[in-house]
Amino acid sequence: MAAGAVLLGDPIAAVATVPGPARRAVIRLSGPELLPQADRFLPPACPRPELRRGVHHGRLFWHPEAPVEVDLLVFPGPASATGEDVLELHLPGAPAVVDGVLEQLYANGLRPAEPGEFTRRAFLNGRLDLAQAEAVLALVQARSAGAARQAAAMLAGQLGDGLRQAREALAEALAEMEASLDFEEGDAQDLQAGEVEALFRQARESLQAGLRSQLHRNLDQEGWRIGLAGAPNAGKSQLFQRLTGRPVLVSAERGTTRDRIEGRWADGGEPPWILVDGPGWGAAADPRDAAAQALDQEVQVDLWWWLLDASAEEPMQAPAPTGAPCLVVWTHLDRGRRVPEAVVAEAAMAGPMVWTSSLDGTGLEDLRTQTAALLQTAATDMEENRSVHHRHARALEDALAALERAEAWRRDGILDLLAEDLRQALVALQEFSGRLSPEEVLDRIFSRFCIGK
């Protein structure tokens, strides 16, 4: 490896701990030559680092009128965790504070770190050996798997729609531009100026809508959402009633539960556990799975309880719900256990299992313990997604800025720079919506325009 080649990383920042309310959070910054440039990156009134190892105590403004106490730890490279200059801001763990500071750092030119990026730099600079790096990366990947599931759920929603529409409009606009740049007039014959304008407008609106939808989820207020999935009469309503104390009409007739109902399991945990019972989630007649239906109804759940009747011989009438972790809840144990072992084994593939009876309370403590364990994992994933969230917001802002430059070039009639900024807008979005290859641009051109001599 050529000496110095790895020092070309740009400065990055990310939260380095799992913050919760009332805890301390650490924001880590890393970059070659970070210390001499600290003035550029750090928020106003923040303590300034010296060029040697040490701790500085002071205040910074995470919001124009709200100072907080912080410690700034200085680790000059190469004797630092990443081998580059590293700064750590230790500050109160309140999400609003952490996010406020991160946003300032990003606005000042730091880039949100990608998953595993600190580790990669540490490895490339010789601060971690290969085994250590692989162990950390494996952890990052395992954690990213959960986070990716959450991110996928986010992308299935409004944000994802915005990104997809924006990408489509930008890609079409770029194809229009490239067609006019790569083919002679008279050679590419179907270009229309008005269409590009409409595509620009569409891309701008989609990006702005995506940014608006990027509101933080406030777990403390909203609580964990636990979806109850299962065949009609698997015992969803009885369990719901038993745990929330809210009466629900229960009958042997199929599809009794008409509307989505929510209630808090008071003895559950903190943040509050909200049980959500939707109509017909998991009913066999519907070809779509419960998660898709839940999304249709704009319900996001953090955990599925998949209720299966232990007293039935064929309790599984639909596939396991997807889109969130799943706990298999066997019900009606008081009616006797008749489910064949092969079916139990099959159900076990969906997730951990508990055996319960809503009538006599059997297994409910077990249900609480298992649920708490799964939600703890989800909490970690969600933390992972705070950084995904920041990267989303950053990507959308970068894309919008590039689009604005492109519009200016269009007014000036400088088309190669226009195309360059359209491309930059697409590059900003590519982590979430996929890379736009030159081949795809050409495919779009050839499918739309009759081109060529």
Add this chain to the structure above:
Amino acid sequence: METEQSFDVLVVGGGHGGLEAAAAAARMGAQVAMVTLEPEAIGRMSCNPAIGGLGKGQLTREIDALGGWMALLADEAGIQFRMLNTSKGRAVQSPRAQCHRLMYERAAQARVEAQKGLQVVAGEAVDFLWRKPKPSDPESSHRVGRRLAGLLLADGRRLHAEAVILTTGTFLEGVLHTGDRQRPGGRHGERGAAPLGRALRALDLATGRLKTGTPPRIAADSVDYDALQEQPGDRNPVPFSFLNRELQRPQISCWLTRTSPETHRIVRQNLHLAPMYAGRIEGVGPRYCPSLEDKVVRFADRSGHTVFLEPEGHDSDLLYANGISTSLPEEVQEEFVRTIPGMERARLRQPGYAVEYTFVRPRSLRRSLEAKAWPGLYLAGQICGTSGYEEAAGQGLLAGTNAALALQGKEPLVLGRHQAYLGVLVDDLVVSDPQEPYRMFTSRAEYRLLLRHDNADARLTPLGRELGLVGAQRWQRWQEKSQALEQAKNRLSAMRDPSSPASGGKQRTLLDLLRQPQQGWKRLLQVLPDGANWGLDREDWATLEADLQYEGYIRRQEEQVLRSRDREQSPLPEDFDFQKIAGLRNEAREALEQFQPESLGAAGRLAGVSPADLALVEIALRRWEQRQEPSQGPQVLS
């Protein structure tokens, strides 16, 4: 006739790829033989009589900047010069020259004649010669137990050389189609190279079939010019070569017309006679150069398609009917041509035809264009799946250079994607599998703003000088130009812009004035009449202007280049075992094994390899390097 002859480099083919390959190797001091079936066809333009165009013009200027011939030939034989895309931005402007077909090939042949160290051998190469590998030969030669050593000709002559460059165009197992008539051949009136195709197949390189087509040639006196739209050349034509400051020959016009609904009706009615639609062609044709049959079928709602009638010379009696490439039977071609306005009495001098040929999948090659499995064997041009004179010539230049470098025991010349379209071309070829003949488009270059036609010399000529490709005259011209540009910049930065306020606020210099998008060098010269004496011509002023106006974007792209540098410069060892990398997705593993990319950067550009996959490959590569290091260190003597 001698039956045994020795050279340094053998070049098979005298087309645009072969010319530059032979010329480059000879310029670098190698003894070169150009083996060709027909010496009088050297430098022939077998398709349209034009050099350059969008993307291709940049390639031509890069070839020129490295001391190649193509731009010089275009200047000698050019009959109409146009700068394309002048209103769309400096980075996408491209020069194009319509050429006199016969003069072009004559000029090429004269240069071959005059080139020191280059000899033409008329004959047909039918097989390779081999020798036992020496200890100094690369590992792959030892694995197969033989090393390429030359060529056997059909008449029994044996030509010995350490390097063989194949630039056989469409001649490898070529089949010409016109209507339901098929005949083996390389192009109109010339036979193909079937034995060499068999010899190549025995090397077990992955191959495929492609097709391309040409339009009919029309008798120039049989069209009604009053009914055509005239397309004149530029008023101030810009020479193609950096060596030339002026053009001597007068410019002539091209002519435009359009196909009519009646044309399309005739094509549709006879589709069953078109080889493509009758299923007689298996090769894949280019989407950017569709046949008229394709245009009529795929864009059925269009009532007309532009036809460009391009003279094949100021004194030629032929017109090249660009835009109506076809392989319909000759009589159908004549029938539909006569439904085109202005061509009602047109006479066909030569019918259009489609040609189907074999190409070697370029993933078999290194970026030096040397076959991975067969040291000493280089391929360039259509045989690598590309289309176009410029693409072929560029590869030829690189292959010739690299063959000569290998003989000198030096590292090959591999240009980066940020350095040249030539770099984009080769990199694209080795990391993707051409689905159609590959043509250069400016949109393929992510660093397009860096790769202007007018700065090709600044980008490449010093490199060419270092390699021995660039001669004294060109080097002197280059130094003069770059000094003049540098001086002009310095002077302008010291001169106050008279239109900026004399006091208060920041003073603007004339350099700042030139930076304004709406200004430009012509405006500058209005306030700076003395500038005309600074030793810069129109093109030089325009270059200065572009450098300044694109400054911010150029800097940003240069930063991107730097960021990706460590990956681009990380070589992946040959036969790297991707099977052993845990966690790679199957799709990525397959692509990596199939293409065996030469660097981490190239691995990241393979379709199917995600950033996460690339991170895993990088970690595996570092582990491999750590294991290698002890054995590479000096041996300790006990």
